[in-house]
Amino acid sequence: MGSNPTPATSHAQLCFAARMTDVLSAAVRNNAEWCALVCRTHGIDSRFAANVWRSLGPTPQYYPDAVTLTAQASAADVLPRRDPSGCSVKDSFATVDLGPEGFEQLFAAQWIHRPASAPAPVAAPRVTRVSTAAALAVWSTAWGSGDVFRPALLEEPDIAVLAFGEAQGNGDRVGEGDDGGRAGRSRGLRGGAVLNRAAGVVGVSNLFAAGPADAGAVWAGTVRAAGEIFPGVDLVGYEHGDDLGPALAAGFAGIGWLRVWAYSGS
Structure with a gap:
């Protein structure tokens, strides 16, 4: 007897694959919009093209000079038009080989997705939404970012900077005001994260925890806060x-892989 034929791909599987492709594209665009916003708060202009977002000046520490927006992006799309020294590129679909252009891969990472319909975590640490320059300075020191995050971010309605203090019960909600700063000074932040709404999704970035034991709680708190905000x-x-x-x-x-490249000059 011959082997059973491979079952045809079902309509549901095709729909799911298409949905994940759309989510990945949204995640990439969301991240590029966040990079553009951070640059804007530093007075740095940037441009979106069909295949790439590109900064028009040197970017703040930890932020790329270019982000690919499609899997069809080429090296020519992302190569800097100025001195490449210090330049980095986020290869959002892990499809662009910049090795021959003098870049080296810093790391590979996974894009991640959590549907809004997923149940919210039951237990999470106390969280406040940072709303003052003083509180943001405390938060930035805890994250180790120096002056990357400027107070202008706090004026953006689609941005939420979260500060986590001590764990509380199930009834906690996101608090407003500068308590994030006071918590940072008095007890030390348990962690923090940034939420940015763009491209139909909310991006979670710059998440940090005081130690490995706090990471799970901070992620749970971030998910819960995002559902409220x-x-x-x-x-x-x-x-x-x-x-x-x-x-x-x-x-x-x-939901997919990305790579970050940095110019090495070799």
Whole structure:
């Protein structure tokens, strides 16, 4: 007897694959919009083209000079038009080989997604939404970003900077005001994260925890806060290495790979 034929791909499977493709594209665009906003708060202009977002000046620390927006982007799309020294590129679909152009791969990471319909975590640490320059300075020091995050971010309605203090009960809600700063000074932040709504999704970025034992709680708190601030919107982001596990445990799933390249001059 011959072997059974491979079952045809079902309509449901095709619809799911298309949905994940759309989510991945939204995650990429969301991240590029966040990079553009951070640059804008530093007075740095940028441009969106069909295949790439590109900064028109040197970017703040930790932020790329270009982000590919499609899998069809080429090296020519992302190569800097100025001195490449210090330049970095986020290859959002892991499809552009910049090695021959003098770049080296810094790391690979997974794009992640959590649907809005997934159940919210039951227990989460106390969270406040940072709303003053003083509180943001405390938050930035805890994250280790220097002056990357400018107070102008706090004026954006689609941005939420979260500060986590001590764990509380199930009834906690996101608090307003500068308590995030006071918590940072008096007890030390347990962690923090940034939420940005763009491209139909909410991006989770710059998440940090005081220690490995706090990472799961901070992810849970971030998910819960996102559901309160931006209800009914899917969450996306990217993580790699030891930081990926807590995100997956919080209900995220991997949806694609990216690479970050930096110019090495070799």
